[in-house]
Amino acid sequence: MTPGSIHPHGTPGGHSHRHAQGHHHGPAVTRESERRIRFVLLLTFGYALVQAAGGWWSGSLALIADSGHMLSDAAALLLALVAYRVARRPADRIRTYGFHRVRVLAALANGAALLLLVAWIAWEAIQRLQEPTAVMALPMLGVAAVGTLVNLAAAWILWSGDRADGNLRGAFLHVMGDLLGSVGAIAAAVGILLTGWSVLDPILSVLVALLVVRSAWRLVSDSIRVLIQAVxxxxxxxxxxxxxxxxxxxxxxxxxxxxxxxxxxxxxxxxxxxxxxxxxxxxxxxxxxxxxxxxxxxxxxxxxxxxxxxxxxxxxxxx
Missing domain, CATH: 3.30.70.1350 (Cation efflux protein, cytoplasmic domain)
Known part of the structure; x- marks a missing residue:
């Protein structure tokens, strides 16, 4: 005990606490919001796998890059879902602040993995710019069109939920980024069909990779900032x-x-x-x-x- 310190109730003590919304350290849990995010997570992750397979089959690096973008957003959705689940777990005598740092560790791992994916996409794009590879534009167009529909459905699910929920708002912004990636893939496929310029595919893949690296770096930097207890x-x-x-x-x-x-x-x-x-x-x-x-x-x-x-x-x- 520090000499001369005063407890707010007038008894000897070291400090006093203020909790803006009660003694609770986690985000508010809304089961309806959690259900919406869980559904969009499954939708996004499932289509990311389909898109990766379609990119591999058609030879489209842009589709593979966009699948990486969707995986980054699926990771963000997963972290939002973890936030809801963690909020239900009470603190104990060992973890007096609860289990919230588990979410931070997951974000750091996801961000690091996505940065590795970006490095591979950039390397592959450079190789294809030097030696253009044939791309099957019609399958690429079909996969990208389906992705646009998937992202529109996900955006509507999130937009129609509780707009005061910060997790839902953040998830909606991620889905809108996915939608832009799908529209870009459609534009590249149409361009290849009309001009035969397969170089459009690696160019778009680099643009999408920039979206991925932005999300991934934010995950990594924010996680490190929390773990080192920065202000x-x-x-x-x-x-x-x-x-x-x-x-x-x-x-x-x-x-x-x-x-x-x-x-x-x-x-x-x-x-x-x-x-x-x-x-x-x-x-x-x-x-x-x-x-x-x-x-x-x-x-x-x-x-x-x-x-x-x-x-x-x-x-x-x-x-």
């Missing part, structure tokens, strides 16, 4: 410290730390000292509410200490 996106530590120290009720603020727990939940700890004449018991809810309103941090631990405890190092939020 949440959009949070400037120095600015937060200045804001806390500038509150009229606060004399000093230091030892500020913040990190991401899940996509929808962030955590912070901070030490503060009361200004002269301010009730120390008023600081924990005041500071927690300020951090929530300014940075959407919904789990805040506030420790109240005597003034002048840390000096300049504390002002920078250093340990």
């Amino acid at each position: 949440p996106q959009g949070l400037d530590v120095d600015e937060a410290m200045r804001g806390l120290a500038g509150l009229p009720q606060v004399a000093d603020a230091g030892h500020f730390h913040a990190w991401t727990l899940t996509d929808e939940s962030s955590v912070a700890t901070v030490h503060v000292s009361p200004a002269e004449g301010v009730d120390p018991l008023s600081l924990p809810p005041l500071v927690a509410d300020w951090l929530h309103e300014r940075y959407s941090i919904d789990h805040v631990t506030v420790q109240v200490d005597p003034p002048g405890r840390w000096g300049a190092a504390g002002q920078r939020g250093e340990p």
